[in-house]
Amino acid sequence: MASLFRRKSGNDDLQAFYPIRPECVADVPKARFRNRAGKTLSPRRWQAAFSDDGHLDIAKVLRRIQRGGIHPQIKGFVWEFLLGCFDPNSTFDERSKLRERRREQFCGWKTECQNMVPTIGSGKIITTAIVSDDGQLLQDPLANNDSQDQDCLVKSAISDKKVLQWMLYLPQIGLDVVRTDRALVFYESEVNQAKLWDVLAIYSWVDNDIGYVQGMNDIASPMVILLENEADAYWCFEHAMRRLRENFRTTTSSIGVQAQLSTLSQIIKTIDPKLHQHLEDLDGGEYLFAFRMLMVLFRREFSFVDALYLWELMWAMEYNPNIFSADESNSNNNGACILNDKQLKRYGKFVRKNVKSGQSDQHSALAVFLVASVLETKNKKLLKEAKGLDDVVKILGDITGNLDAKKACHEALKIQKKYLNKTKK
Known part of the structure; x- marks a missing residue:
């Protein structure tokens, strides 16, 4: 399972996995992600999560990822499961045949x-x-x-x-x-x-x-x-696009992320009406300034290493065992049924809350709540200093390289909880 970069160095320095060109080092944001023993999903723990015939204990894997991400050595292989390329309940032999097909x-x-x-x-x-x-x-x-x-x-x-x-x-x-x-x-x-x-x-x-x-x-x-x-890279990308492809659908009358921007507007209006009104007054009520964040999942706001860490946290938190692979799965369960605690553990934290609350809005992706969390962290600055949309863009631009992926995800979950409580009332 060794990655291309593992062969370049025997240590756990992330630079050995994703080496940067020497002339670019000064221009690249410093990565915040670190492999943390006991928290990060390690190659050893990954191997131990499989039964003898290949069934994966996905609940155990999700817990570990949500605590500390994935070790670079196994990142690609774990992503294939997070994105639904493979069913955790399949065997080694079944996955081998599917991969070959x-x-x-x-x-x-x-x-x-x-x-x-x-x-x-x-x-x-x-x-x-x-x-x-x-x-x-x-x-x-x-x-x-x-x-x-x-x-x-x-x-x-x-x-x-x-x-x-x-x-x-x-x-x-x-x-x-x-x-x-x-x-x-x-x-x-x-x-x-x-x-x-x-x-x-x-x-x-x-x-x-x-x-x-x-x-x-x-x-x-x-x-x-x-x-x-x-x-394999193609199919991993293809499964990621199943989630994201509508982001890239643009017509003469709408942009791909329009539905998510509309949901973002509703979230901010619900949890922070004062900020929403201020943005409305600046003609920013359509939240187009958040277009790029949603379109490419914060790739420009994080270093390469931290963007990968953010994605796997998001995918683990959004994991839904019922839609692991739309083309091979015959399940049509959308999470609306009653689930016991053991079954719920196979869902990511974000989806779990939606399932419990009966929320099924597909546009309420974790990424939307992440943008909401970014806006909330800049709340005071936006209210005080933003006199126009250019100011909003500038203030939000300051987050590049300064966001903590894990903290941002946890703040997003808090906002999700607040939003669900308010909309329930």
């Missing part, structure tokens, strides 16, 4: 994409347009391929709306990839950049309803770093 399916999609644009899977990326908006080839994606049949396939396929839109995504994905986590040594390698590009390119082909939107690169990058196999 998924890898084969990924290879099939990759081959489809390679037949249209051979750069896919070549270890290189595209950053310049290969086709115009009206379907004219600007450069032949098969210029280095001698197959005349394939060449005809591409030229005829560009009249296909799905293929054209996908080809238009590719250079934008490439431009975003070369800007992604540039401070990390990992992305000095063009091969590693290409791995991220492949994952995003193939996802945009498969999920053509959403396609590709800037910010998805920030979500996919950690999966590519943590999981060595490209197919």
Whole structure:
């Protein structure tokens, strides 16, 4: 299970797992996360959580993660369970077969994409347009391929709306990839950049309803770093997108996170009407200043290490055993039934409270309460110093690199409790 970075150093220094380019060290926020013995989920405790045939004691794992996060050596493997790639009640053999099926399916999609644009899977990326908006080839994606049949396939396929839109995504994905986590040594390698590009390119082909939107690169990058196999990284990202894909759906009349921003507005109005009114007076009642936080789950507000720590805390707190994998699960339980204490332990803290209160609003994600907790910590400053929206953005910008992930999550849970109590009344 050793990660790519574990082989570089034998110590537990996080720098050994996620090395930073020397010239970037001064510009990167200092990580607050530390591996804490007795709190962090360690490789030894992770292994001990499995039965002989592979059943995972998910309740024990969730407790440990919520106390101290996950050791970098096993982070990617644990994320696969937190995101619902695998059912904790499955066996080693069942998961091995499922992983193999998924890898084969990924290879099939990759081959489809390679037949249209051979750069896919070549270890290189595209950053310049290969086709115009009206379907004219600007450069032949098969210029280095001698197959005349394939060449005809591409030229005829560009009249296909799905293929054209996908080809238009590719250079934008490439431009975003070369800007992604540039401070990390990992992305000095063009091969590693290409791995991220492949994952995003193939996802945009498969999920053509959403396609590709800037910010998805920030979500996919950690999966590519943590999981060595490209197919495994793809499926981990795909499961994360099941939660987040509506964030990236934008139309002429609405933005993807609109529903969550609306929920955020309702939460602040309920728990802190004075602050809400002040923001309304500044024309900030739509809470668009929180757009980025929700869109990419605080990637820009935390260091890389702390962002990963925040995500796993959130996913552990939001864990719901009934929706572990929408494609393989035949369960339709949405948490509305009566559960005993033992059953509730298999839920994360956040979901547990929602289940107990009967709350089922899908837009009330923990991320929304996290933003609410950030606003509450800046309450006095916002009321006193914010004279316009630019001031709000500036005050909130000061949190970058200064947030404590665990404290922020616990504050979010407090606000959730306060909000549920008030709405119940």
